[in-house]
Amino acid sequence: MRDLALIFAIALGAALAAGAAGALLLRLLRGSSIIVHLGVLLTTAVVAVVLGVVAVAEAMFLSPHDLEVVLITVGAAAVVSLGVGGHFGRRLATAAVWADQARERERQVEAGRRDLVAWVSHDLRTPLAGLRAMAEALEDGVVRDPATVEEYHRRIRLETDRMTRLVDDLFELSRINAGALRLSMAAVPLGEVVSDALASTAPLAAARRIKLVAAESGWPTVAASEPELTRVVANLLLNAVRYTPPDGTVLIEAGRDRDHAWLSVADTCGGIPTTDLPRLFDVAFRGEPARSPHAGGAGGASGGFGLAIVRGLVEAHGGRVEVRNTTDGCQFVVRLAAV
Template identity: 65%
Template sequence: MRDVLLTFLMALGGSLTVAVAGLLVLRGPLRGRSVTAHIVVLLLVTVVSVLAGIVGASLEMFISDHDLHVLLIVVGTAATVSLAAGLWAGRRLARASMWATEAREREREAEARRRELVAWVSHDLRTPLAGLRAMTEALEDGVVADPATVADYHHRISAETERMAALVDDLFELSRINAGALRLTLSDVPLGDVVSDAIASATPLAEAAGISLVAGSDGWPTVRGSVPELSRVVNNLVRNAIRYTPPDGTIVITGGQDATGGWLAVSDTCGGIPEADLPRVFDVAFRGTPARTPARDAGGGLGLAIVRGLVEAHHGEVAVDNVNSGCRFVVHLPAVA
């Protein structure tokens, strides 16, 4: 009975000593380190506690040399397997924790973007609605009676209605992209035809603003894509350039093909985008800072976000950089196989 009690006390003392040492290590040098390091330390505490008990028992001659060797082999093998399993489990837990953290961060960013979008849209709808209500009431109450003013009111009501319809259309398109409900009908699309249609559509707007619109490419590529969505991409880029380019400015649309596929570039003379704004240009509801040339029509701040969503739906990429006295938007799209 005395031998059993002595063995128990030696094992308890060794285990407590090792456990305290492990706790000090975890609270000291390893404080704030990875989950893998903590798991390895805990496994080492267990293994070293067992080894301390075995060594203590052997020193008191409670086990033979043969039994000591057998125990050391068994404990060593178990320790190796345990540490390997601990490293594997720790790394998996660390990756899972990292993914969970990134997912929470993405959710917070998405929620922030949603709140920002709601704020922008609420403002963009509230302002024209107030004007429409005032003009409608003026017409109904007969406050405005002369034909010229009535015609002007009708024209302004029509313009504001079209602007609101365009904003709602942008919101619908963006919701389809974000919800994964966008369905592309892919075909071989000559990019030059899409650009020609976009230029024809935007030329009256550019001429009214005193801006030159030029297609400066001789070798337009053929890409794999959906015509309506690619047309919207080009139209949004061209109209965005018109919106921010001052009178007497120039917008040049070029295209070509490289090792990665077909590409399209829209360059303007808007004065450039502040470096701090470049990473946010394609964010929802982002309209830039006062440092950029004031726009004639700020729009809903959704056009470039839609461009990015549609390009990524085509497995392509879109980027923007400052060049010379303006900026250059470049779209890369998969070429025809």
């Protein structure tokens, strides 16, 4: 019994020495990754076993041959233990990091959802209050002269159109986020899409004294779904017109780079704060000053959804959209597969 207690004490002392060294090493590496910490823990455990066996073997005065056999056996076990532990430890560490990232993404999505509900509630509450007031005034006969009645009807139609666009944008975003978007890919002449978008944007640009300039040639043909591509171009043009000061210029041009086509929409808005550029395509992001529609219900996507829809539709086509500041404004570049 005394021999067993002695063996236990020797093995415990060797293991404690290894454990103390491992604890010190972990303290020194406390800023390292979780994989490094797992490696140190596994190595400490294996070294503690090896030191315990070697110490006990030395105390038992084994012959050199017997000691060599013990060391070989322990070494083989240590190699297998480190290999298996390292493999599964790396998988566990990766899973832990992935779970932490997933929780962070979930928190971001939840925060974005709350912001979205707040923005939509605000954008719906304002026109609804105006519609209610105008409808009550017409119903109670407070407004009687034909000119005012006609103006009320016009404003009711404009606010109704604005809410319809907001609902359409929400539906489009839900399709994109749910993966329910179905594209009918075809060879689409980009020049024709841009021409239609310019025609629909021209009245708003004229009202704001903004000059629309389009390149005369160089329009490539792209592989895209025409309705969605039309939405992308229209949203980019409307965004440029809405945030360009009066007497400004919006330039749209395109070209081809190997097997990819590019479309550029540049304006003279004065530039976007550098801190806002990474978030410009986020849902409901409006930046500073508030990115709300101009008075009079200027057309286009409201609620801060226009650029988010652009990114979703472009990425659904397998392309990408970028934005950068220029000398006197900003430039949006869309890249798609060319035909």
